[in-house]
Amino acid sequence: MLSGFLDSIKSQFGGKSYWLAAMLPLVLFLAANILVLYGHFPDLATWLPKADGLDQKTLLYSTLTATLLALAYVLSIMSSVMLEALEGKIGPFRWTSSLLYGAQAHTLRTIDRDYQSARALQREIKDERTNWEDRLDRSLRVSETAPALPGSYPIIWHFTAVGRKMAYIRFSQRRGRCINPEDLRKAVNVLTEALIRNKAIRQSLLSNAVDDLRSAITYALDRYQFEIRRLVHLRQTNFPGVRPTAVNQPEGPSANSILLPTAMGNIGRAMSTYTLMRYQLDLDIFWTRLQNSLQKDAKDYYAVLQDSKVQVDCAVTLFWFSLAFTLFWPPALLWWLIDSTVREFLLVSVVGSVFTVVSYILACQGYRVFADVMRSSVDLFRFQILQALHLSLPYGSEEERDLWLRLGGATGFGNEENFQYKHSP
Amino acid sequence: MNKLIALFWTAFLLWGIWKIEHRQSKPASSTATVTHATSTCLTAAQKTTMPHLVARHDMGVNWLISVSDLYQSPVSAGLALGDFTGKYVGCKVSANDAMVPSELKTRPDLSLATGKTLYLLPLQHSEKDWLNAGKHVDLFPGPTAAVSNAEVLAVICDSDCVAAVQLTPSEIEVLKLTNTLKLRIIVR
Numbered sequence: 001m002l003s004g005f006l007d008s009i010k011s012q013f014g015g016k017s018y019w020l021a022a023m024l025p026l027v028l029f030l031a032a033n034i035l036v037l038y039g040h041f042p043d044l045a046t047w048l049p050k051a052d053g054l055d056q057k058t059l060l061y062s063t064l065t066a067t068l069l070a071l072a073y074v075l076s077i078m079s080s081v082m083l084e085a086l087e088g089k090i091g092p093f094r095w096t097s098s099l100l101y102g103a104q105a106h107t108l109r110t111i112d113r114d115y116q117s118a119r120a121l122q123r124e125i126k127d128e129r130t131n132w133e134d135r136l137d138r139s140l141r142v143s144e145t146a147p148a149l150p151g152s153y154p155i156i157w158h159f160t161a162v163g164r165k166m167a168y169i170r171f172s173q174r175r176g177r178c179i180n181p182e183d184l185r186k187a188v189n190v191l192t193e194a195l196i197r198n199k200a201i202r203q204s205l206l207s208n209a210v211d212d213l214r215s216a217i218t219y220a221l222d223r224y225q226f227e228i229r230r231l232v233h234l235r236q237t238n239f240p241g242v243r244p245t246a247v248n249q250p251e252g253p254s255a256n257s258i259l260l261p262t263a264m265g266n267i268g269r270a271m272s273t274y275t276l277m278r279y280q281l282d283l284d285i286f287w288t289r290l291q292n293s294l295q296k297d298a299k300d301y302y303a304v305l306q307d308s309k310v311q312v313d314c315a316v317t318l319f320w321f322s323l324a325f326t327l328f329w330p331p332a333l334l335w336w337l338i339d340s341t342v343r344e345f346l347l348v349s350v351v352g353s354v355f356t357v358v359s360y361i362l363a364c365q366g367y368r369v370f371a372d373v374m375r376s377s378v379d380l381f382r383f384q385i386l387q388a389l390h391l392s393l394p395y396g397s398e399e400e401r402d403l404w405l406r407l408g409g410a411t412g413f414g415n416e417e418n419f420q421y422k423h424s425p
Numbered sequence: 426m427n428k429l430i431a432l433f434w435t436a437f438l439l440w441g442i443w444k445i446e447h448r449q450s451k452p453a454s455s456t457a458t459v460t461h462a463t464s465t466c467l468t469a470a471q472k473t474t475m476p477h478l479v480a481r482h483d484m485g486v487n488w489l490i491s492v493s494d495l496y497q498s499p500v501s502a503g504l505a506l507g508d509f510t511g512k513y514v515g516c517k518v519s520a521n522d523a524m525v526p527s528e529l530k531t532r533p534d535l536s537l538a539t540g541k542t543l544y545l546l547p548l549q550h551s552e553k554d555w556l557n558a559g560k561h562v563d564l565f566p567g568p569t570a571a572v573s574n575a576e577v578l579a580v581i582c583d584s585d586c587v588a589a590v591q592l593t594p595s596e597i598e599v600l601k602l603t604n605t606l607k608l609r610i611i612v613r
Contacts, residue, residue: 040573103426334441339574342445349438 017306021313022076026068029321036329036348040337079313082320086363087265100261108239108259115231122224124181129217132188136210139195143206148199157205162190166209169216178227179220187213237368240269242277263364271371275378280405283378285412286385293384294377305377308370315363322359326352390421466516469523476504477523487533487558487579488514495524513579514558533558533579533589541591543578547605553586561613562590566603572596574613 085091093100157163165187172179191209200206235242240258260266275281283290294302330349333340383393391407394400409415467475478495488494490509497506504526512529537543546564548556556562558579564572575596578589588610592600600608 041570099426330437330441334444338448340445342442345441345445346438349434349441353434 017079017310017313018072018076020310021079021317022072023068025314025317025321026072026075028318029325030068032325036333036344039344040339075317076313079317082316083264083268083312086262086316086319086360087268088261089265093262093265097261101259104239104259104261104263104266108235111231111235111239115228115235118178118224118227118231121178121181122221122228125184125217125220125224128181128185129221132184132217133214135188135192136195136213139192140200140207140210143195143198143200146195146197146199148201149204149206153198154205160194162187162194162209163205165190166212170212173216173219176223178223179216181220184213184217184220187216236274237267237270237371238263239266240273264360264367267364267367267371271374274375279378279382280401280408281378281382282404282408282412283374285408286382286404289385289388290378290381293381293388297384298377298381301377301380305370305373308366308373311366312363312370315359315366319356319359319363322352322356326356390423391419392422466528467525472523472525472528473500475523475525476500477525478504478506478509480518480520480522480524482520484514484518485559486514486517487530487535489533489553489557489580489582490514490529491554498523511582533581535578535589537578537591540593542594542597544590544592544597544600545581545587546590546608546610548580548586548588548610552588552610553580553582555612556580556588556610562588563611563613564600565609565611566600566607570611571599571603571608 081090085093088094088097088100158167165183169179169183169187172183191206191213195206195210198206200210258269260269272283275283291302294305326349329352330345333345333348386393386403389407391403394403406415406417407419410417410419477498478501479498481494481496484490484494490512492506492510495506495509497504508526509524509529512531513533514524515528515530518524535543556577558577560577561574562572562577563570564575572592575590575592578591580586580588
């Protein structure tokens with residue numbers, strides 16, 4: 001529903017969205033098709049100059065230009081339909097949704113599991129950190145009375161258990177990877193053993209290993225904290241709803257976590273559930289009202305929103321054109337244009353499929369940015385709707401959620417609600 | 426799912442490559458027949474020791490020789506251009522290669538590729554001057570081509586000239602619906 005309403009963001013005929021989101025992909029698509037056809041029908045090049053006389057040429061070129069403009073306009077009207085089709089709400093991705101849901105659900109489950117695992121591993125490190133550091137301190141003290149390291153130790157260090165474990169931990173830290181508590185535990189074990197048997201002189205292999213292991217323990221904690229935030233952000237921007245283990249889900253038992261079959265669809269749905277979860281504000285109901293406030297009171301911000309939407313539309317249109325090109329030409333080169341060569345077949349297939357994949361990735365990326373701008377617009381300007389409706393601002397966040405829920409019910413579903421209006425002095 | 430699509434697409438591409446290569450190898454098999462038939466062709470070195478004329482340009486098997494295709498050399502030894510013109514090339518020659526009378530034929534050897542049928546295309550007066558064996562042509566009854574990339578096997582002249590082209594049965598059916606005298610022939 002919301003993606004249909006998003007079409008109202010675009011400016012009309014002749015605007016930026018018309019030229020960039022409709023005309024540019026159309027011209028590229030036509031050029032690509034003519035390029036393929038030209039190899040088989042060279043007389044295409046002589047088709048236009050065949051028109052005799054200035055009048056005929058003027059008529060021909062005018063007709064072509066008018067057709068192109070009209071096609072681009074039809075395309076710009078269809079942008080919301082194309083977006084919904086890419087989201088999997090209608091069209092081919094809807095028809096094949098039973099095949100696609102699995103991948104989305106799997107990705108979501110993986111994110112949720114990784115999140116749970118990161119939390120558990122971080123807690124494990126937190127719980128054991130003091131113990132590990134105590135053991136290292138005690139071993140260092142014992143080490144002072146131990147015999148010095150043999151002269152050959154630096155040579156065999158890398159082949160010892162402690163040398164190998166420390167090399168692995170240093171390598172993981174350098175590469176910015178998560179360090180498992182099990183690895184840290186093993187490292188502490190082998191290092192304390194080595195310290196008990198050998199004297200750790202300042203700046204020696206063993207004392208450096210102790211310093212690095214302490215640093216790695218701190219790093220591992222921070223790295224898991226970063227991972228937890230990354231996964232939460234990934235989930236919030238790419239999937240609707242909240243993680244299943246979240247306590248006190250603000251939206252209650254609702255349909256927020258229902259997936260769509262494509263990544264684009266879930267990014268779009270995440271936009272709606274964000275505002276529902278935080279404010280109980282239903283974007284399907286309030287978006288056009290918020291848009292009115294943005295257009296009046298936040299013109300610069302609205303321009304940013306429009307620009308993001310143009311990028312999404314452009315990438316979506318390019319995706320559908322690339323897909324049509326990729327699905328049509330390779331079979332056509334096999335069965336219709338039988339003088340085609342292997343090189344031409346490969347070029348068309350590979351370039352077409354690469355372009356399709358890249359367009360889809362760009363569309364998803366653009367939609368993520370757009371969704372974030374949308375979320376920010378709700379965060380920043382939602383009270384403008386209340387002002388426009390002559391309603392008082394809520395006292396606190398609890399009251400706000402209650403207000404949006406009631407207002408949404410009254411506006412969107414015709415529920416009986418009683419509001420007190422604020423009259424201008 | 427992505428992996429499945431990628432796998433399917435790769436399989437389709439490989440099959441497509443195989444199909445195109447297989448398609449292109451069909452005419453090659455007919456060429457092999459011709460090569461087999463002309464396995465008695467002499468080498469360029471052998472021919473230079475014999476009385477010969479010299480080819481101005483490359484000529485394939487079944488090329489109908491005209492005056493402009495050959496010139497005389499110091500070892501022409503009484504050979505005249507007239508001995509060669511109106512006859513067909515029996516063994517492929519390259520530009521500046523020697524051409525000897527023993528490699529000429531009075532009738533062309535027409536070997537068809539599998540699935541192709543011979544079609545005799547009447548030629549206008551000027552068309553026989555630039556059309557010859559081995560050329561590929563598009564046939565235009567109107568603004569669009571009815572037949573694309575048809576191979577000319579030979580040009581045969583009696584009182585009038587015709588081009589022997591190999592076409593698929595469906596292409597012949599299309600040509601039956603057109604006035605062949607008004608066909609425009611475009612060489613590729």
